[in-house]
Amino acid sequence: MGLFRLLTFILVAFIAWRMIKNYQTKVSTRENESEKVKIPVREKMVKCEICDIHLPKEEAISFKDADAEYWFCTPEHKETFNQQGS
Ligand SMILES: [Zn+2]
Numbered sequence: 224m225g226l227f228r229l230l231t232f233i234l235v236a237f238i239a240w241r242m243i244k245n246y247q248t249k250v251s252t253r254e255n256e257s258e259k260v261k262i263p264v265r266e267k268m269v270k271c272e273i274c275d276i277h278l279p280k281e282e283a284i285s286f287k288d289a290d291a292e293y294w295f296c297t298p299e300h301k302e303t304f305n306q307q308g309s
Pocket residue numbers: 271272273274275276295296297300
């Protein structure tokens with residue numbers, strides 16, 4: 224019964240393939256989850272262009288140039304930077 228053996232082989236191969244695929248999906252999902260845990264929700268720190276102080280992006284004053292973005296700890300330092308540029 225060559226045909227029966229062939230069908231059994233195909234069935235076993237198919238089940239094995241599905242199990243491997245299932246396993247890989249589970250592993251990759253788990254990796255994604257652990258990656259999320261690894262990256263903490265932290266405030267992004269930026270550096271004042273004038274005094275080199277690091278402060279949270281939310282508290283910093285930004286100035287957008289044509290090709291760059293600058294950050295300052297106070298409006299005064301932003302002014303200083305603008306005056307230096309011109
Ligand atoms: Zn500053």
